[in-house]
Amino acid sequence: MIMRLLVLACLLVLPRWALALEIQSVRSDSGIEIWLVESHVNPIVSVAFGFKGGSGFDPAGKEGVAELASGLLDEGAGDVESAAFQKRLTDRGIDFSFSTGLDDFTGRLRFLRDDRDEAAELLRLALSTPRFDSEPVERIRNALLIEIAQDETDPNSIAGRQLEEMMLGEHPYARPSKGTAPTMNAITADDLRQFARQRFVRSRLLVSIVGDVSVEDAKGFVDRAFGSLPQDAPLQDVPPIAPSKAGRTRIVDFPVPQAIVHFAQPGIPRSDPDFFPAYLVNYVLGAGGFSARLMTEVREKRGLVYGIGSDLWTFDAGGLIAGQFQTDPGKVAEAIDIVRTEWRRMADKGPTQQELDDAKTYLLGYYPRNFTSTMETAQVLRSLQFERLGIDYVTRRQQEIAAVTIEDARRAAKGLFDASQLTFVVVGPADRIQLPGAEVVKAPAQN
């Protein structure tokens, strides 16, 4: 009887549309698994791939190597020097880009159907024989050094770095992904080659392909692009994070007209069994756009901010719940007070049934919006691969969300949200910010 009721409840909230997304798991001749969606609407193919091991895995003293590499993989490989490589890409309009997260290093290619072989060949060259010639290395390094210098006087970057240091201490996740000027300058072409050899291995590769391509052509693409990479290379894992529960407040004295506030408390990784209840609770509190409690209380009722929100940050090695807002220096104390009050109210009582229902229908109804272009779809699939969620996740997800009860949500709210653990960083003119008990520091040395 209880089972039947549960099923009925699921039927009531599940949206009426069905996602016509046929995800196939295909194995290439050389053994590479591909998640593939064939879509023949436009003559376009998108490929999203990644390797475990992002900037959080950069060796000490060489912080920034993943960022630097991500800017250099389209700057020459094999016998093809930078300008010639770029010309081959632009002549055919092949989008070709790389970026690094903390946990993974990812790449994206989008090209016209008939340019598949050229795209595969350029990707093969880039991953297996990147040149790292001195001209492009120095050019991209220079660009990153400028970003590093700009971050030193950007109040949002200052707030982010201070919060990471207060929450995560010495953990590699707390290091800036671009490193510092000394570490960026310390990276050599040999370090970059070592990076490519160590990270671009088949044992840590994930690939999704979406678009105007057949199963056979998709297999041929991955065998050509990735088939010659080594099977494996040792990579040391990042230790779990141990986020601070101290709930400190710090003011960074800095001359900007509007103060910037970042805040965080410990969270959970994506693999936590209470992930969906926690996600729904945070949606009600801080992520639900104009409907969220923080937005309602701080912006709509009092006009203190233009925007405010909170998010679950999930990593392989743990998680945080983090948020931010900006306001006049004289209004910082009031806004922080409201954030704490709302945090406490959520922990004590959880969301209302109506709020939970609205959050669930949001999450359920949102899903097809992830699939409105081939690249977007390919990237979602790659992230499902990365989180090891399984190829049936697209349907299982809807059932798991629908099954979250108000008791689940209250348990997650009480177990996870703790106002006493909230750490705040305020970047702004200290003499105009009234926060008794806050530690006041100078902005970090500027060059």
Next chain:
Amino acid sequence: MTGGPAAKAAGLLLAAALLTIALVLAPRASHAEIFEAHEFALPNGLTVVVVPNHLSPVVVQAVVYKAGAADGLPGKNGIAHFLEHLMFKGTETLAPGQFSRDVDKRGGSDNAYTSQDVTVYHQEIAKEHLELIMRMEADRMVNLRLTDAIVLPERDVVLQERGERIDNQSGARLGEAVDAVLYRNHPYRLPVIGWRHEMEAYTTEDALDFYQRFYAPNNAVLVVGGDVTVEEVRRLAEKHFAPIPKGETVTRQRLQEPPPSALRRVALSDERVRQPHLIRSYLAPNHRNATGNEGYALTVLSEILTGGTAGRLYLRMVIEQQSALGIDTGYDGGAHDIGRFNFYGTPRQGGDLAALEQEIDRQIAILLKDGVTGQELADAKRRLQIATVKARDSVSGPVFMVAEALGKGRTLADMQAWPERIAAVTAADVLQAATQVFQPENSVTGTLLPRPAQEASQP
């Protein structure tokens, strides 16, 4: 932990930031191209365009009003944007914020943006809820209800928004300063969000006046894209929008620019600036008023100069001379009254902004003397045509392109002809358009510099 964009884009990002003082949620729509689009009109004057796209069971709706910041009254600058915020504050039958809540709880998103020429309200949601968003959008076209209790806190919100987007951002402040001198008479010279001292004095009546003057079916375009058919959209539009009475005919009445007479410069120094930056803006023909194909020639020219890493300026200044970190150009021919051609440049670390500017001037002189090569022209045109194919790979992109174009006075047929017009551009067209535009008296040069050390310690 703070992630960064690809280093290559650094200079371009800063350039983009300068452009985005105009409150953008706007997609950086590159170009319109041929996609399936159907247009019809309701008896009350509402134009409707349907852009079917069946990638996912999702719809995107945009309602664009042909009224933006440049249509405001003197002394109330920014009122179009303030009204845009207030449009979420309820109607006779909908409580404040209910619109967004009803969209949110179905997994949709809704938002709006204001530019000099248009105000656009948009939603993206699962297809089964199209009728809901259409009903609510039609409702607030005529039934907005505002009280001081609702309006005044929102005035604080837009002041906070100004602080966040402009006052805290030196690049945005430079952009505001460039606009203020590039246009000497036309209201494009004023910031979309408004000047702080005028914003502080907005009243409920100011917003309602603007609403009553411009918000009517005959001054709006409804664009619906995604997993829909023309018949569905027609049925729903007739049900929800057709009952709204036609408003008075609206004409844009804006002060016009005098002929150009002198080149101008603005300079901004800020102690927080770590990287010098340069923007050079020229007044240019726009598509709507162009007598020939100048707009298309300028589009091709921008692609020749800085189309990705294949552009002439990129190759010369970034790769060969290694003087620039980033160099970019952009032609905006979509604006209702006046087009604009921009250069953005960032020197390498420790580099010299004056030298960078001289090199841009030298490259312009070479261009005006020798024109462009047949190979450059063919390569640029091919890249632009590939981009139009890729633009189809999106549900929302084409919707915003149509909304922007029609809202700014262009036609769907004009948009659809884009690939042919680009294909028809000759090297002589490019040279002629460049010669017309790149005259010193058409231009403003803006520089962003670190404040010198001896000044930095002064109060």
